[in-house]
Amino acid sequence: MIEHSIKRLTMEEFKKFSRLIHAESGIYLKDTKLTLLSNRLRKRLQSLQLKEFSDYYDYLQGLEGESKKKEYEKLLDVVSTNETYFFRNERHFEAFSNYCLPDLAKKKKDRTLRIWSAACSTGEEPYTIAICLLEKIHLFQGWDIKIIATDIAPSVLDFGRLGEYSGRRIEKVPQDLLKKYFIRKKNDPEVFIVRDELKKFVEFGYLNFFKSEFPKDIDVIFCRNVMIYFDRDHQKRLISEFSKIINKDGFLFIGHSETLHSISEDFVYKKVLESPVYVPNLERK
Numbered sequence: 001m002i003e004h005s006i007k008r009l010t011m012e013e014f015k016k017f018s019r020l021i022h023a024e025s026g027i028y029l030k031d032t033k034l035t036l037l038s039n040r041l042r043k044r045l046q047s048l049q050l051k052e053f054s055d056y057y058d059y060l061q062g063l064e065g066e067s068k069k070k071e072y073e074k075l076l077d078v079v080s081t082n083e084t085y086f087f088r089n090e091r092h093f094e095a096f097s098n099y100c101l102p103d104l105a106k107k108k109k110d111r112t113l114r115i116w117s118a119a120c121s122t123g124e125e126p127y128t129i130a131i132c133l134l135e136k137i138h139l140f141q142g143w144d145i146k147i148i149a150t151d152i153a154p155s156v157l158d159f160g161r162l163g164e165y166s167g168r169r170i171e172k173v174p175q176d177l178l179k180k181y182f183i184r185k186k187n188d189p190e191v192f193i194v195r196d197e198l199k200k201f202v203e204f205g206y207l208n209f210f211k212s213e214f215p216k217d218i219d220v221i222f223c224r225n226v227m228i229y230f231d232r233d234h235q236k237r238l239i240s241e242f243s244k245i246i247n248k249d250g251f252l253f254i255g256h257s258e259t260l261h262s263i264s265e266d267f268v269y270k271k272v273l274e275s276p277v278y279v280p281n282l283e284r285k
C-alpha cells in the first residue's frame with residue numbers, strides 16, 4: 001500500500017511546508033510540530049498517490065489557476081486544527097445574551113444585526129450564537145438579522161451546513177435547549193440535527209483572513225481560539241482589519257487564552273458579567 005511506503009518528513013521539508021502554510025494562512029508551525037504536520041499531510045499524499053513529501057511540495061509549486069486554488073484549500077483543510085463544541089467558554093455567551101444583545105437592541109436604530117463567527121470551524125459556535133439570539137428574539141422583532149460563519153477549511157463548512165452533532169460536541173447544550181433547537185436523527189438517536197429555525201440565520205462561507213475580503217458593518221465578532229495559531233504580525237493585521245469593519249457600538253470576543261495586550265489599541269478591554277469582552281476604542285475610530 002502507498003500509505004506504508006510514504007517516506008518520512010525531513011526537517012528541511014518541514015521547513016519548506018511551514019513557510020508555505022504560513023504565507024498562505026498566517027498559521028505558524030514551530031519545529032516541534034513536525035510529526036503533527038507529517039500526519040496531516042499524509043492524507044493529501046495518499047489521495048494523490050505520492051510517495052514523498054517533496055513530490056507533494058513540487059506538485060504544489062507547479063499548480064496554477066483554479067487547480068492551484070483547489071489544492072491549496074485542501075492543504076489548509078488538512079493542516080488546520082478544528083477543535084470546537086457548543087457553548088465553548090460559556091461565560092462569553094452569558095455576556096453576549098444578557099448584555100451585548102439587549103445593548104444592541106437598544107442602540108441600533110437601523111434594526112439590522114450582523115454577527116460574524118470568524119473561524120467558525122464545524123459550526124458549533126455560530127449555532128450557539130443562533131440559540132442565544134433566538135432566546136432573545138423578542139428584542140429583535142422585525143429586524144434584519146444575519147450570522148455570518150466563515151472558515152478557511154472547506155470540509156468544516158460542509159459539516160456546519162449539514163448541522164448534525166453528537167457526543168462531546170453537544171455535551172454542554174442545556175437539556176431544555178437541546179429539546180427546543182435540535183431533532184434526533186432517525187435510525188441514529190445519538191445524533192442531533194440543528195432545526196431549520198436556527199439554520200436559517202447562519203450563512204456559511206469560505207474566508208481566509210489574509211487573502212479574502214471581510215464582511216462589512218459587523219456588530220459582534222467572535223474570533224476565538226484561532227489567533228493562537230498565528231504569529232504576532234498576523235495577529236496585529238487581523239485585529240486591525242476587524243477594527244475597520246466593526247460598528248462603533250460593537251463587541252469583539254476572543255479566546256480565553258488569547259489577548260490583545262501589545263497587539264492592538266483599536267479595542268479596549270471591558271469586563272461584562274464576569275466575561276472579558278473588547279469594544280472599539282472610540283478615540284481611534
Ligand SMILES: C[S@@+](CC[C@H](N)C(=O)[O-])C[C@H]1O[C@@H](n2cnc3c(N)ncnc32)[C@H](O)[C@@H]1O
Nearest residue numbers: 025080083084119121152153208209224225226
Ligand atoms: C480551533 S478552531 C476554533 C473554532 C471556534 N472559533 C471555537 O472557538 O470553538 C480554529 C479554526 O480557525 C480556522 N483558521 C485557521 N487559519 C485561518 C485563516 N487564516 N483564516 C480563517 N480561518 C482560519 C481553522 O480552519 C479552524 O477551523
